[in-house]
Amino acid sequence: MRGVLDLCVLGLLRDRESYGYELAQSLDAAGIGPIQGGTLYPALLRLQRAGLITAQWREGTGGPARKYYRITDTGRAALHRGGHDWVTFVTPVTAIMTGGVDG
Amino acid sequence: MNPLLTVAEMTLRELVRRRGVLLLLLLMPLAFYLIRRDAYVGQSVRALLLGISWAVSTAALFATGAARELEPRLRLAGYRPHHLYLGRMLGLWAVGVAIAVPFFALVAVDGSDLRYGGVAAAMLCAVAVAAPFGMLIGAVLPRELEGTLLLLTVVAVQMLIDPAGAGARLTPFWSAREIATWAVDHTDDGYLARGSLHAVVVTAVLVLAVAGVSTARLRRRRHVRHLPVT
Amino acid sequence: MNVDEWLRAFAAELHRRRVATEDVRHVVAEAATHLRDGGGDPWTVFGAPDRYAAAIADSVGTRPAPRPGPVRLQAEGITKRYGRRTVLRDAGLTVRAGQIAAVVGANGCGKSTFLRICAGLESPDAGQVSVSGRLGYCPQQGGTVDFLLPDEHFVLVGAGRGMGRASARRAGRAAARQLGWESDEPVLTRRLSGGTRQKLNLTLSTLSEPDVLLLDEPYQGFDRGTYVNFWDQLLRLRDEGRAIVVVTHLLNQLDRVDVVLDLTSARPGGRP
Numbered sequence: 001m002r003g004v005l006d007l008c009v010l011g012l013l014r015d016r017e018s019y020g021y022e023l024a025q026s027l028d029a030a031g032i033g034p035i036q037g038g039t040l041y042p043a044l045l046r047l048q049r050a051g052l053i054t055a056q057w058r059e060g061t062g063g064p065a066r067k068y069y070r071i072t073d074t075g076r077a078a079l080h081r082g083g084h085d086w087v088t089f090v091t092p093v094t095a096i097m098t099g100g101v102d103g
Numbered sequence: 104m105n106p107l108l109t110v111a112e113m114t115l116r117e118l119v120r121r122r123g124v125l126l127l128l129l130l131m132p133l134a135f136y137l138i139r140r141d142a143y144v145g146q147s148v149r150a151l152l153l154g155i156s157w158a159v160s161t162a163a164l165f166a167t168g169a170a171r172e173l174e175p176r177l178r179l180a181g182y183r184p185h186h187l188y189l190g191r192m193l194g195l196w197a198v199g200v201a202i203a204v205p206f207f208a209l210v211a212v213d214g215s216d217l218r219y220g221g222v223a224a225a226m227l228c229a230v231a232v233a234a235p236f237g238m239l240i241g242a243v244l245p246r247e248l249e250g251t252l253l254l255l256t257v258v259a260v261q262m263l264i265d266p267a268g269a270g271a272r273l274t275p276f277w278s279a280r281e282i283a284t285w286a287v288d289h290t291d292d293g294y295l296a297r298g299s300l301h302a303v304v305v306t307a308v309l310v311l312a313v314a315g316v317s318t319a320r321l322r323r324r325r326h327v328r329h330l331p332v333t
Numbered sequence: 334m335n336v337d338e339w340l341r342a343f344a345a346e347l348h349r350r351r352v353a354t355e356d357v358r359h360v361v362a363e364a365a366t367h368l369r370d371g372g373g374d375p376w377t378v379f380g381a382p383d384r385y386a387a388a389i390a391d392s393v394g395t396r397p398a399p400r401p402g403p404v405r406l407q408a409e410g411i412t413k414r415y416g417r418r419t420v421l422r423d424a425g426l427t428v429r430a431g432q433i434a435a436v437v438g439a440n441g442c443g444k445s446t447f448l449r450i451c452a453g454l455e456s457p458d459a460g461q462v463s464v465s466g467r468l469g470y471c472p473q474q475g476g477t478v479d480f481l482l483p484d485e486h487f488v489l490v491g492a493g494r495g496m497g498r499a500s501a502r503r504a505g506r507a508a509a510r511q512l513g514w515e516s517d518e519p520v521l522t523r524r525l526s527g528g529t530r531q532k533l534n535l536t537l538s539t540l541s542e543p544d545v546l547l548l549d550e551p552y553q554g555f556d557r558g559t560y561v562n563f564w565d566q567l568l569r570l571r572d573e574g575r576a577i578v579v580v581t582h583l584l585n586q587l588d589r590v591d592v593v594l595d596l597t598s599a600r601p602g603g604r605p
Binding site: 019020021024036037038041042043045046049057064065066067 | 359360362363364366367368369370371377378379380385388389391392393394
């Protein structure tokens with residue numbers, strides 16, 4: 001799950017920067033389920049340390065200062081590669097599982 | 104900040120905030136004054152001086168006791184022993200003078216045909232002696248009850264002893280009494296001279312004794328070697 | 334444990350795991366923002382402070398433990414008798430810059446006496462102490478003045494090293510804040526709670542930026558949050574390269590200290 005969460009976070013950050021609480025809500029809204037801060041922030045720090053995302057404290061619009069995360073070029077490459085691997089892995093698995101569900 | 108003046112300032116602030124104590128410090132000399140007032144003003148002035156002496160030395164005794172735990176810490180914080188005891192003494196002298204002023208005004212209004220300069224000088228002598236006297240007792244007798252009892256004894260002796268006798272000169276507040284006699288009874292100037300000399304000598308001896316005890320207690324111990332940071 | 338206490342405990346655990354101070358600030362601030370945005374119990378959102386701190390330390394990495402510096406305090410062969418009773422026999426302790434030493438032992442085994450001898454406030458019957466640099470000492474009690482304000486304490490202690498009024502006050506307030514105490518309110522010391530008075534006591538001992546800090550059970554009356562702050566502060570001072578000796582009878586902190594001197598065995602007859 002660790003690697004999947006990392007990929008999901010990178011995916012959410014692909015188009016726009018975001019902060020921890022918003023990411024948690026987006027993950028929940030996407031149907032991945034509630035991801036607690038205790039899981040999310042270590043993942044963000046890991047990604048940051050690997051250079052896949054960068055972070056910056058900034059005042060939001062009318063809100064308090066938050067730590068905004070933004071994907072890097074390395075992060076995009078990792079997302080592309082990881083996403084590809086994921087699809088390669090998940091498509092045949094899905095095909096098999098679909099049979100099981102239908103039967 | 105000058106360390107000596109800072110200690111004096113804090114001693115003063117501390118005492119001034121003890122409203123109850125301050126009130127009792129004023130009440131004591133007043134009671135002494137009033138109790139003898141019916142007879143003859145000279146007697147009340149002498150009692151008043153004894154009251155001031157007692158009030159200031161009691162304040163000094165308790166201030167010394169209260170600072171007992173604090174002084175080692177201040178010593179380690181960079182103070183030298185003389186900053187601590189002289190600073191405290193300065194503060195106590197200031198309190199003593201502040202206590203004496205309203206009583207001088209009282210005597211000036213209430214009395215007549217007195218040498219007012221003499222009354223003021225006697226008050227200053229009482230304050231000058233009382234601060235180091237109380238501090239010395241506080242430094243030598245660590246328990247306040249013992250110190251208070253000793254003070255009580257000294258004041259009782261002072262009150263009852265024949266001022267003309269040889270033994271009277273060994274009591275700490277004899278100077279104030281001699282000068283008061285000069286101021287009230289218009290005796291010869293010998294009283295003033297003897298009293299002043301007594302006050303100077305006794306104050307000096309007491310200050311030196313306080314210095315000796317404090318310096319010994321707050322000395323740098325031989326077993327500790329201080330090295331520079333490497 | 335409310336949110337603030339959780340955050341304080343979390344910060345202390347991060348420090349303890351030697352997460353860089355800068356990272357601690359960011360991670361704690363981010364957790365606080367998250368809790369404010371989403372509400373919720375920190376125990377549910379993040380879990381126990383120590384476990385979450387472990388996860389964070391895992392993710393951001395930690396500083397290597399600094400190598401202990403030069404010897405700052407060395408006590409050798411300390412023996413002390415009161416009358417016929419030997420309180421300390423041949424006790425010794427060496428503390429280096431960047432270390433915390435704990436002096437432990439049962440009540441009455443001479444812990445405070447040992448500390449006072451190290452501070453040079455009492456003479457031993459035998460033994461030597463060498464101290465490098467400035468010494469700070471925090472007595473168990475009585476180190477404060479009932480009728481003075483906290484600010485006046487700072488001025489008084491600061492003046493010992495010629496510190497000006499304003500800078501002493503600033504330094505004192507800053508040191509107090511490290512213990513989670515806003516000391517600028519003009520309240521007489523006698524009106525402070527026991528725990529707050531101890532914070533003042535402790536603050537005074539760090540005011541002169543000592544190289545060697547001797548603390549005699551300075552945390553009596555601390556609630557849990559303050560207690561955590563206290564250790565947090567000690568670890569910070571240690572990481573700044575100070576040598577710290579703390580007298581304690583609580584054994585559960587010993588995992589955080591570098592050197593332990595157990596005086597129980599030095600009791601007469603109890604020595605192997």
